[in-house]
Amino acid sequence: MRSIYGVMAEFDNPTALVNAARAAREKGYRKLDAYSPFPIEELSDALHLHKNRLPLIVLAGGIVGGLAGYLMQYYVTVWDFPINIGGRPLHSWPAYIVITFEMTILLAAISAVMGLLALCGLPMLYHPAFNVPRFALASRNRFFLSIEATDPLFDARATSVFLETLGAKEVSEVAE
Amino acid sequence: MVDQQQAPKIIAPGYTFGTVTDQIATVVLTKKTSLFWLAGFGVGFSLLLLFLWSITVLLAKGVGVWGNRTPTMWGFDITNFVWWIGIGHAGTLISAILLLLNQRWRNSINRFAEAMTLFAVACAGMFPLLHLGRPWLFYWLFPYPNTMNVQPNFRSPLVWDVFAVSTYATVSLLFWYVGLMPDLATLRDRTRNPLARVIYGVMAMGWRGSARHWSVYETATLLLAGLATPLVLSVHTVVSFDFTIAIVPGWHSTFFPPYFVAGAIYSGFAMVLALAIPLRKAYGLQGLITDKHLDNCAKVMLATGLIVAYAYILETFTAWYSGNVYEQAAFWHRMTGPYASSYWLLVGCNIAAPQALWFKRVRGNAALLFCWSLVVLVGMWLERYVIIVSSLAQDYLPSSWGNFHPTRWDWGTYLGTIGMFLFLFFIFIRLLPVISIFEVRTLLPQAKVGEEAQR
Numbered sequence: 250m251r252s253i254y255g256v257m258a259e260f261d262n263p264t265a266l267v268n269a270a271r272a273a274r275e276k277g278y279r280k281l282d283a284y285s286p287f288p289i290e291e292l293s294d295a296l297h298l299h300k301n302r303l304p305l306i307v308l309a310g311g312i313v314g315g316l317a318g319y320l321m322q323y324y325v326t327v328w329d330f331p332i333n334i335g336g337r338p339l340h341s342w343p344a345y346i347v348i349t350f351e352m353t354i355l356l357a358a359i360s361a362v363m364g365l366l367a368l369c370g371l372p373m374l375y376h377p378a379f380n381v382p383r384f385a386l387a388s389r390n391r392f393f394l395s396i397e398a399t400d401p402l403f404d405a406r407a408t409s410v411f412l413e414t415l416g417a418k419e420v421s422e423v424a425e
Numbered sequence: 426m427v428d429q430q431q432a433p434k435i436i437a438p439g440y441t442f443g444t445v446t447d448q449i450a451t452v453v454l455t456k457k458t459s460l461f462w463l464a465g466f467g468v469g470f471s472l473l474l475l476f477l478w479s480i481t482v483l484l485a486k487g488v489g490v491w492g493n494r495t496p497t498m499w500g501f502d503i504t505n506f507v508w509w510i511g512i513g514h515a516g517t518l519i520s521a522i523l524l525l526l527n528q529r530w531r532n533s534i535n536r537f538a539e540a541m542t543l544f545a546v547a548c549a550g551m552f553p554l555l556h557l558g559r560p561w562l563f564y565w566l567f568p569y570p571n572t573m574n575v576q577p578n579f580r581s582p583l584v585w586d587v588f589a590v591s592t593y594a595t596v597s598l599l600f601w602y603v604g605l606m607p608d609l610a611t612l613r614d615r616t617r618n619p620l621a622r623v624i625y626g627v628m629a630m631g632w633r634g635s636a637r638h639w640s641v642y643e644t645a646t647l648l649l650a651g652l653a654t655p656l657v658l659s660v661h662t663v664v665s666f667d668f669t670i671a672i673v674p675g676w677h678s679t680f681f682p683p684y685f686v687a688g689a690i691y692s693g694f695a696m697v698l699a700l701a702i703p704l705r706k707a708y709g710l711q712g713l714i715t716d717k718h719l720d721n722c723a724k725v726m727l728a729t730g731l732i733v734a735y736a737y738i739l740e741t742f743t744a745w746y747s748g749n750v751y752e753q754a755a756f757w758h759r760m761t762g763p764y765a766s767s768y769w770l771l772v773g774c775n776i777a778a779p780q781a782l783w784f785k786r787v788r789g790n791a792a793l794l795f796c797w798s799l800v801v802l803v804g805m806w807l808e809r810y811v812i813i814v815s816s817l818a819q820d821y822l823p824s825s826w827g828n829f830h831p832t833r834w835d836w837g838t839y840l841g842t843i844g845m846f847l848f849l850f851f852i853f854i855r856l857l858p859v860i861s862i863f864e865v866r867t868l869l870p871q872a873k874v875g876e877e878a879q880r
Contacts, residue, residue, distance in 0.1 A: 264875035270636075286442060286611075287866040288639040291874040298640040307648050322579045325568050330576035337580070347585040347663055351592040354656045358596040358649060362603055365645040366630070369638045373631030385614040387634050388607070390442035 254377035254425050255280070255397035256409050257384070258417035263289050266392035269415040271295040273396060276411065280400035284378065284393040306364035307357050314356025318349040380424040395423060435530040436868045437712030445713070445869065449862045450615050452708050453855065461707035466851040472844020479837035480555065488558050490834040497817045497829035502552040505839050507664055507809045508692065509549035509846075510590065511685070512802075514657055515693020516542025517597060520604070521653035524646070530721055532864035533713045536608075537704065537853075538697050539601045544849040545696070546594045548842040553586075555838070582666035589663040596656055600649050603642075606632045607863040661689045668812070675755035675816030678743065684736035691729035691775075692805035694722050698798035700850070702791050704859065713860055716789060723788040726801065730779040733808075737776065751821055763828050764815040767807050774804025 260266045263285065270283050270292060283292055293299055322345045326332075331339050366372070378384050378395065387393050394417075396408050405422065412420045482490055493500045516538040523531040554560045566587045568576050577584045609629035616622050632638070665681035698719065705714040744756040759768050778800045781787045788794065814829045853859070866872055 263872060267874050283636040284634045285636065285639065286446070286634060287607075287863045287872060288643050289636070289872075289874060290643075292636045293640045293643075296636055298637060301641050301644055303641055303644045304648065307652075321568060325576045326579055330574070332578070334578070334580060341580055344580040347582075347659070347666075348579060348588045350659060351585075351588040351656075354652050354659075355592040355595060358599055358652050361645050361648050361652070362599045365603065365641055368641045369635075371630040371632065371638075372627075376631060376633055378633055384633075388611040388614045388632075389446045 252425050253398055253405065254423040255395050255403070256405065256412060257378065257381050257393050257395040257421055257423050258412035258415065259383060259419045260392040260394070260416070261418055263292075263392060265416050266394060267291045267295050269394050269412070269417065272415055273394065277402050278396050278400050280397035280403070282395050282397070284384070284387040284395070286388055286390060301368060303361065303364050303368060307361045310360025311353045311357035315349050315353035317356070318352025319345055322348055377423050377425055381421050383419065435715060435717050436533070436865065437715060440712065440869055442866050442869065442871065445865050446611060446615070446862055448710070449713070449858050449860045449865070450612060453612060453858055454616055458855070459707060461703070462851060462855060465847060469844050469847025469851055472840050473848045475837050476841020476844055479834050479841050482834055483555060483838070488556065490832060492829055492831045492835050494827065496820065496825050496827050497814055499813050499817060500829045501831050501835040501839055502556045504806065504809045504813050505842060506549050506552040508806045509545045509842065510664060511661060511689030511692045511805065512696045513542040513545035513549065513597070513693065514661060514686070514689035515697050516540070517653050517657040518690055518693065519697070520600060521650040521657065524650045525654060529868060530718055532868055533860050534697065534701060534718055535864070536604065536861040537700060537859045539597065539604065540850065540853045541696060541700060542597050543594070543601060544846050546590065546597065547849065548846050550590065550594065551842055551845075582663065582670045585663045586667055589660050593656060593660045596653055600653055603645060603649065604861060605857065606630060607634065608858045608861060610634065611862055612858065658686055661685045673816050673820055674749070674751040675759065675812065678740065680736070680739065684733070684740070687729045687732035687736065688805060688808060691726060691733055692802055694726045694729065695798040695801035695805070698722050698726070698794055699802065702795040704854070706791070710860065713865060716791070719791060719794055720788045723782050723794055726798070727779055727782040730775060730801070734776040737772065755816055755819065758819045759811060759815045762815065762819060764811055764818070767811050768815070771804050771807035771811055774800050775808060778804070
């Protein structure tokens with residue numbers, strides 16, 4: 250038997266997808282993924298996806314940016330290129346606030362985007378899901394649930410039959 | 426019983442996920458290029474050539490081709506810079522602040538408003554760069570180890586501006602691109618042209634709408650909105666520091682930051698309306714950018730216009746109440762001196778004209794709103810011109826007074842950036858979805874998950 254990535258069921262509305270995802274999880278499947286043309290909050294609940302590390306990454310980026318911004322100005326105005334302007338102290342911290350703030354935002358935003366890509370594993374050149382011809386509709390108006398072959402409970406026939414009982418419009422095998 | 430009037434919807438009834446997708450994607454994927462597009466692009470491209478010509482003259486002869494002479498060392502260039510960057514603010518307000526406030530009507534106007542922000546900031550950036558005189562040395566503005574052993578002065582608001590504007594441009598671009606990814610995937614899956622499929626595919630980075638991705642994506646969008654909100658408020662604040670930290674009468678005022686931010690949002694919403702009204706008409710998008718959207722934008726314009734009106738009154742009052750003869754003289758000159766006509770025209774455009782927006786009949790009429798938004802754009806341009814030029818023209822010593830006379834290259838550069846803006850905007854309309862497709866899908870009633878699934 251040729252190796253397959255998993256099986257995929259197609260639904261035509263978000264409610265059916267959320268119900269199916271929840272049922273599959275209750276049945277014990279864990280290597281699940283759902284695909285939808287827009288974010289569905291209930292789907293994240295059904296698949297237990299609420300925690301991610303992005304806020305932590307952004308916080309770290311912001312702290313690094315703020316420190317870098319402040320220290321850069323401190324280094325330049327106090328050590329590298331000290332100029333006496335109107336007798337003001339070299340370490341004139343109130344004047345540093347703006348650039349420190351901008352650098353905080355800049356690095357936090359860059360780490361938000363980089364973190365998003367990293368946590369999603371993007372850019373991704375190939376994914377087996379695209380082998381299903383109707384999967385192109387996942388970015389239009391169809392909803393998909395896939396169970397991967399690496400799941401311990403996976404059995405090509407039994408899993409397909411199970412997905413059909415959930416009200417899927419169509420169930421297809423996903424080539425590796 | 427009285428028939429209760431149905432509240433106007435933010436999306437016309439009868440749409441499905443499929444029809445929404447097709448309608449917005451067709452604007453990009455159709456082989457036919459509409460006459461509207463060709464006309465708009467043609468105007469933009471012609472003015473862009475004027476821009477290139479003006480820059481060529483500027484670089485060949487020097488900044489002296491502009492009308493900037495002592496004492497008005499800032500003229501059209503900085504006026505245009507402040508005007509353009511202010512216009513950009515509405516895009517970020519719509520995409521970030523209205524997202525945090527859960528204003529779902531923003532979903533169908535945020536994409537092109539963000540594009541407007543990016544292009545407006547690009548136009549704004551041209552002016553300080555060209556005003557440098559030797560724009561190819563722009564990197565001297567940033568601190569970097571160099572053999573000249575000099576560094577920027579971090580106590581100067583002009584250096585803050587460099588950081589604020591470049592951060593703003595970068596963050597706006599990132600936010601816009603993140604928002605585009607799911608729609609690029611839609612275009613990749615919908616296009617029949619193999620080259621377009623590769624290009625959209627590369628840009629979509631392999632997005633496949635996985636629930637795991639959406640969950641991180643939603644967090645990322647919220648965090649970016651949270652970061653962009655203080656950023657957008659900071660940018661025009663820092664721009665206003667360019668003026669307030671100087672001691673020129675008419676500039677040296679602590680209340681410039683909120684005054685500038687309100688003015689920025691005011692002119693930005695005017696630009697959003699000026700773009701949305703022809704756009705929805707030309708592409709038949711009235712079902713997605715509804716009269717309700719125009720009404721809401723007009724209300725924001727009215728509210729920020731009132732803040733601006735309050736600022737004008739308070740500014741004048743403060744000048745009088747300060748007892749400072751130079752401040753008083755600056756405002757007296759503004760109202761009666763050589764720039765009086767500009768001043769009263771801006772009062773007419775920014776304070777008097779928008780009062781018409783109190784009336785539902787005006788807010789409900791797209792053609793009228795379009796004219797009104799142009800009036801406000803002109804008014805806001807005049808506001809910056811009057812603040813900058815009239816304050817510099819007549820400051821402390823009457824012996825050093827002098828007026829600003831714009832040259833044709835001032836006008837050429839200004840009209841040129843309008844051309845650059847239109848050029849970029851029309852290219853955007855043709856190549857990328859002007860309305861965020863996936864966010865509009867979430868507005869449909871079908872997008873609600875049924876009760877039985879909400880355990």
